[in-house]
Amino acid sequence: MNETPQGMVQLLEREDSNSFQSQAQPANDPVESTMKKITISVGDAGTLHVWNHDDVIMMQKKYHVMGNAVGCFAKTPLQDVFTSLPVRLTSAEAAYLRDIRAARFVREAELTAAPTEAQAELFHAHRQRQYIDQVQILAQNRIAEIESKRDKIFAGKISKMRADALAKGITLPADEEEIWKIMRDELLSRPVTHDGHVKLELPLRSWRTGMQMLKLPECEFSYPESHEEKIYYAAYFKLMLAGFWTTSGVKYGGDLLLYEGDVHVKHSVCIVKIVEDSKETSLEEILRLGRVATSCHKAVLWASVDNNYDVNFTCSKWALMK
Incomplete structure (x- = not known):
C-alpha cells in the first residue's frame, strides 16, 4: 500500500464518538434561532428539492452539500447539458442538513389544489x-x-x-x-419577425409560491429508518462532519466520492465503499475497487459500520508496480 492521502489521517485518527445522533448540534444552541435555514421541499413521491438560489449557494459553500441540479434554463429548455434550479437532494444529504439544524422541510402537496x-x-x-x-x-x-x-x-x-x-x-x-x-x-x-419556433419560458416553481400567495406548511422528514439506511448514513454523516465534500460514487463502483476541497475546482481523492462490519467483503470486491481506483489515481476508503452504527475507516491505495 501507498501513503494515505493528505487530510485522511485526521479522519482515521479521530477518537470522538462515531454516533451521528450524538454529534448533531445541541437542540438548545442559541445560534440555531438566529441562523437562516435552508428550505427543502418534500414532494408527494418523497422527492427533495431546494428551489431558492441563495439556499443552494449556502448549502454548497457552507455545508458542503452539493445536491444535483435537475432544472433547465428558461431560455434554453431543450437541452440537458447546462442545468439549473431546482437542486435535488438525496435522503442522506437532506438528513444531514436536518441533523445539523440547517434546514426546514415544507410539504408541496398543497400545490395540487386548484387556485382560487x-x-x-x-x-x-x-x-x-x-x-x-x-x-x-x-x-x-x-x-x-x-x-x-x-x-x-x-x-x-x-x-x-x-x-x-x-x-x-x-x-x-x-x-x-x-x-x-x-x-x-x-x-x-418594421414589425419584428420571429424565428419560426416557440421558445417556452418555464416557471421555476408554482406561481402561487413565487407571488407569495401560498405558504407551504412545514413537515417532518424521517431518515434513516431501515437498518441499511442507518449503515449508509452513519458513514456519510461522519465524513461530512469531518469537513469533507462528497458526491455520488456510483460511476466508480463505490458509494461516495470524497473531496478534500470544493467539488467545483478539485478532483476526488477517494472512492468510499460503505460495508457492514458483520458481513465479509469478498476478495473480488476488494480487487475490483482497487483496480478502478488505481486507474483513476484515487484511493479506496473502506467505511466499516458495526451494529451500534460506529464507523471505522481504512484507507488503501495500491502502489504502482514497475
Whole structure:
C-alpha cells in the first residue's frame, strides 16, 4: 500500500464518538434561532428539492452539500447539458442538513389544489404587467442592436436611399446624422419577425409560491429508518462532519466520492465503499475497487459500520508496480 492521502489521517485518527445522533448540534444552541435555514421541499413521491438560489449557494459553500441540479434554463429548455434550479437532494444529504439544524422541510402537496378565482385574477394581472415590461425591454434592445450596426447599415442603404430620393424628387438632409435618424426610424417601424419556433419560458416553481400567495406548511422528514439506511448514513454523516465534500460514487463502483476541497475546482481523492462490519467483503470486491481506483489515481476508503452504527475507516491505495 501507498501513503494515505493528505487530510485522511485526521479522519482515521479521530477518537470522538462515531454516533451521528450524538454529534448533531445541541437542540438548545442559541445560534440555531438566529441562523437562516435552508428550505427543502418534500414532494408527494418523497422527492427533495431546494428551489431558492441563495439556499443552494449556502448549502454548497457552507455545508458542503452539493445536491444535483435537475432544472433547465428558461431560455434554453431543450437541452440537458447546462442545468439549473431546482437542486435535488438525496435522503442522506437532506438528513444531514436536518441533523445539523440547517434546514426546514415544507410539504408541496398543497400545490395540487386548484387556485382560487382571486389568485387566478392576480396571476393574469401580473402576467400582463410582465408582458408590457418585456415589450419595452425588446424595444430598447432593438434600438441598441441597430445602433451597434450603424456604420454597416448606413453604408449599405445610403446609395439606394439617394437614388430613390432623386427619382421621387426629394431632397435628403445634408447632415449624415439626420439621414441616419431617417434610416433608424424606418427600421424601427418594421414589425419584428420571429424565428419560426416557440421558445417556452418555464416557471421555476408554482406561481402561487413565487407571488407569495401560498405558504407551504412545514413537515417532518424521517431518515434513516431501515437498518441499511442507518449503515449508509452513519458513514456519510461522519465524513461530512469531518469537513469533507462528497458526491455520488456510483460511476466508480463505490458509494461516495470524497473531496478534500470544493467539488467545483478539485478532483476526488477517494472512492468510499460503505460495508457492514458483520458481513465479509469478498476478495473480488476488494480487487475490483482497487483496480478502478488505481486507474483513476484515487484511493479506496473502506467505511466499516458495526451494529451500534460506529464507523471505522481504512484507507488503501495500491502502489504502482514497475
